[in-house]
Amino acid sequence: MAIAETPGHHSRIVQLSKSPTGIDGFDQVAGGGLPAGRPTLVCGGAGCGKTLFAISFLVHGATRFDEPGVFMSFDESGDELAQNVASLGFDLPGLVEKKKLVLDHVKIERREIEETGDYDLEGLFVRLGYAIDSIGARRVVLDTIESLFAGLANQSILRAELRRLFRWLKDRGVTAMITGERGEGTLTRQGLEEYVSDAVIVLDHRVTEQISTRRLRIVKYRGSAHGTNEYPFLIDEDGLSVLPVTSIGLTHDASSERISTGVARLDMMLGGRGYFRGSTILVSGTAGAGKSSLAAHFLDAACRRGERCLAFVFEESPQQVVRNMRSIGIDLQRWVERGLLEFHAARPSLHGLEMHLSRMHRAIDRFQPSVVVLDPVSSLLRVAQQTDVQATLTPASRTAGPSTSRPTWRSRRSWTPGSC
Template sequence: MTKTTKGKITTKRSKLFKSPTGIKGFDEITEGGLPKNRTTLVSGNAGSGKTLFGIDFLIKGATSYNEPGVLMSFEETLDELYTDVNSLNMNLQGLVSEGKILCEHVILEREDIQETDFNLEGIFVRLEDAIDSIGAKRVVLDSIESIFAGVTDLGILRIEIKRLFRWLKEKQVTAVVTGEPGESDSYTRHGLEEYVSDCIILLDNRVRDQIATRRVRIIKYRGSKHGTSEYPFVIDDEGLSVIPITSAGLEQPGTEKRVSSGIPTLDQLFTGKGYTKGSTILASGTAGCGKTSFGAAFALESCKRGERCLLYSYEESAGQLTQNMKSIGIDFTPWIKKGLLKIVAIRPSFLGLEMHLLSIYKLVDSFKPKSVVVDPLTSLIGEGDQREVSSMLTRMIDLFKSKGITTFFTSLVSANFKSNTSGEIGVSSLIDTWIVFRNVEEVESRKRTRELFIVKSRGTNHDSDVHTFVLSDDGIFVMPNDGKPKLSTGKKKEVDKNIAENKNIQ
């Protein structure tokens, strides 16, 4: 709209209103949802989730935004639709019985789709009656190929498709129309709907290296900015969830607050204050050098502060981890019972990278931990190519930082320690504090000792020397360079006795 004021021409921009889908992550990449009172084409191959996207859009509208909806299906019967979504804990049938959603199954006979005298009047009548009967604000048509299956005349097709989309716009409903990709990079079989749609969403279900991954991409969105990348999405018991690649930016505020590592002698290496609150810590080293034990000590200390801690164990079961940590004086059992510690023991390959990342998102939202331990990050290698693993880890780290969660990661490195101390993952640049652990064999004494040193700790004065440490029945003790631990008198004598007698040292 333009105005003329004293010889000057000014332009007044009309705001594009949007209808939130309620689908996790999707409204973020579209900056608000689908174009309100306009038509969106959802295209995708078989099994990509087109129908479920439409149903989820209707269910979220009815339950979260007080917008009744109409589903007109030309392929699946109502009983089939009810059964399909019930397996995902989506109560479509219940919303239908409450009058919040109306489902219509339209059976098109051969004479209905003949090219001669083809028109959409019958569909318009049924659709208008359904919309008016419940005051629908949202409509889903599944799928458009079924409506125009018998029409080959491009002229008739274009006229009727434009007529359908114009009719939906005049009814002031936010519409989702599903379609199947055609040949020559077309997003529908007819290749016409994409030109009259206000928004096009492409869903894809691909399999690579025996791993299935679903992805969504916004092809076009008239009058609105939107994410242009491919975004992983998953289908679980709550419907669709999109994981935006750029969901968390570098906007975390700085802080001078500290949290203890759970090991007083290690805190001394950080000027006696421990880790920076909300930072990320990486403990890397070869097998058997004590990384998990340091992570367990940090988790226990978090619980003692009354803060919830989430511990992901990728190599040991919860029972096995709890039992093993008792040998160094770390008892998880009372804190698990109090609900302050939650151990999630799972193989990443069981879910795949994206589903596993989504489960982390959901658990962080529900459990609301202040501290997280991930042991080890290297278990994620092999669940995708290097770029996918790196992307997943970046988003995981960004998630924890955006929530102000102090996170302790462990990383297993190969025996050729000097060649790669970061664990072959390449996340060290994203880490705030990096501690390297190693086993050292003394040739003369034929003994093995454990050592650690701090590679970096952003914004924190820290000791950069190499220190030995021991794992004893009473905990973990880091030695200063003079070989004497900075402990209370009683504890110091006990540790010295253990070292002297070579007992209880693991």
Template sequence: MPASNHQDPASDRASPHPSSPRPPTPTGLSGLDAILRGGLPAGRPSLLRGSAGTGKTVIALSFLCHGIAQGETGVFVTFDESPEALLDHAEGFGFPARADLAAGRLRILDMRPQPNEVQVGETIELTAILARIGYALDRLESPRLVLDAIDALESGFADSANLRAELTRVFDWIRERAVTCILTTGEQAEFSARYGLEDYIADCVIALRQDVKDRIMTRVLRIVKRRGGGHGANEYPFLLDSQGIFLIPVTGTTLQARVSSQRLPTGIPGLDAMLGGGGPYAGSTILISGQAGTGKTSISSSIARAVCDTGQLVLYISFEESMDELIRNQGSIGIDLARYSDSADSATGCAGTLVMQPVRAVEFGLEEHLMRIIRSIRVLQPALVILDPVSSLSERRDVSGAKEMLLRLLYLIKEEGVTTLATELLSDDSLGVSHLDVSSMIDVWIKLRRLENDGEMNRLITVIKARGLPISDQVKEFRITPSGLQIIDPYMGEGGIVYGTARIARLAEDEETLEQLRLDLDRAQQLRREIEEIAAASERLNRAERDAKAADLDRQIAQIESRLARITRARAAIKRERA
């Protein structure tokens, strides 16, 4: 880079600051723009600092390419990487950098310091550099500028005071040109602190770093300052992978859930009946808790199949089984998930409605899991997302951190209007108590448990709660059969409630008891009839005896009365003769 003592013509042509503040300039990263309350300060320099691998260049490229996609132009000045490497870098993240370069929408300036270039008084003078940058800005009429790895200039200055003065000049030059600029710098040797970039020069400072905990790395972003506007004050994890940068302000979400009266089928008639005659509401959060082997994944697969049959998309994230294992295992009970995958025959009519993403819970940090899930949801727009089992994410030393992450995840999914089905593994000594402690976010809670009795293991299912639904209060039997899943009402007999084969044995016992009771009832009723017949016969006999005695007395009375009458007539005749 040749030095020059001429005045900067680009600086002379710079336009003055507008009288009223300009609206923020979007970076193209929605999460970052939300944290910055709209974007970077327009027409001002913003500093992006962080160690190697934190994503500085990717964020800068995203900022520049977003503007180009919106019809603007951009200039990228590199003090570190070669232009060819930057083009490969950009296209690796999906940015059409070479096409933009060929079309004149993008200009890359190679300003890498060379050891054999001229230095004046052991100092590189920046006038020529600024003139070249200004010329490129004028030619493209570009409102966006990136100065990548500006800390590479440090090797050209022996005196830190000279470097600070020159850097101050660069920042002032950016303000005079009213170009929105991102400058990137590393954290090596406390470069920012020594030269005052952070406190005295930049209008906006974004700090990036890598946190490593339990051998898992998470990238974190923080807005150190932003002049002329508010900004999020927390630390925000973000993703950096082949799909680019993804950041979401997970520490500042508010619940704005979409309410729906639509019901999602479960594919299990008995479970639908327990939920009031239909499945859960769309957009609700469902938790299935249970011990190992109680059928959590089987119920999840049944619900996934039922939703796929309606033509809606299901995102199945498995933390323990691979896709092939899940398909094989569920096929043994009649749930054919393969027919819904992308590789299925399109003639089925449901191909492509199931997206399965197996991932090990220990592969990423909690925050990275959260962002990957949310990004997949925003890209795929599923009707249902299944997290099986979500308890795998909480099996870390940082239990409180896992709980906070799960709460944020459930909030964020609900804000997207997506139904969430999470399964939770309960330990055998948990006494059926959930360790996730997220019941405040759960709309439908289904609990499964094992009942071991007389050498047999039975599965039981209970609906603990279902907001807005008239649920069954009964504990029912849940069976996993080769032909599918069944929910059976328990047998409630004289000896209590029984399940499984004990239900059949108790039913047979009760049938024998009923038959004996029927015989006893018939005998008792026959005896009752006989007693009544004997009583009736005795009554008839008594009546006959009474009638006979009454007749005899009547005869006696008649005879006596007859004799009395004869004697009375005889006496009357004698008296008449004497007279």
């Protein structure tokens, strides 16, 4: 397909400016963040992480991008919210005190309210406007504004007023996030997607074979290119992060430096110099073939050179690995003690594939190893569809050739930061 280019035009086009969420991976998928100065709709079922997504957007805005924010909650009180996110290291009361954040809990009690004729939601506008002005807010979250529909009977007033509200938010130039509960056959119960037309993000939480995975998809992003796939995301003690696994480019550098396999004669066989640094090596074989031993040699050799190594093990505990390798004369314990070698052991069924991947990603980011070992990679097949694993571990399958053998051992060197 050819794309006609209008000469001299494209360079003058003003790109939509972005408001970064600071959520790992999301800004990458969304081409920099949410549309600045416009409303974005975030929808999904109960417990899908909408509120956390919204809170992260505000907290990061306040702490990292110097953009104070207003959180208007229609469900939870400020205290409840603060408690819920304290475990992620978000200090809401502290931000409120520093005038970086306003928490306003809108309480609507249907039985306390009597509707006696014509009205509008100007009270809400005044309230929100005052909150924005009081701290010079640049970001606003409305969570979950659909609760208004349960509190007020006159749907036609509500709809007209919501339309006016989203217009008003745009005029105020704040970057707004509106959350909505997923409806039957619609993105949100009250069809909010009709009003918020700039960007729509869907969060999903599903359980397949007893293992839960969270997914995120940008359904719509007017005026911006964005990844359209479903991306896994996760919520853990570090907050929320999105894993743009399927959008990773194939542009990483290839080093021609060689490093020892830890087995002198294997180095000989590989041109006398060993593996390429930064390459992915697949070691495959039946049980007892010596795959783990080969990896232990590799780790030992790297540690001897003073390089840091990470080993992800899925079938044995670190102590078991250390003990077993001692029987073939490799002392891995000393490297652990010197801080050169770190084991991460987790049962494959503990999480879904993306959670495993993300934990690896984080561990690698933190530890900055030059050598990484996964033992055995085939364990991950048990928790995910084979295609998922192949997509996730693309470099491995590429190096190994198309499914020639069961991937069992995979050792990878110098993980390119930001990839995978």
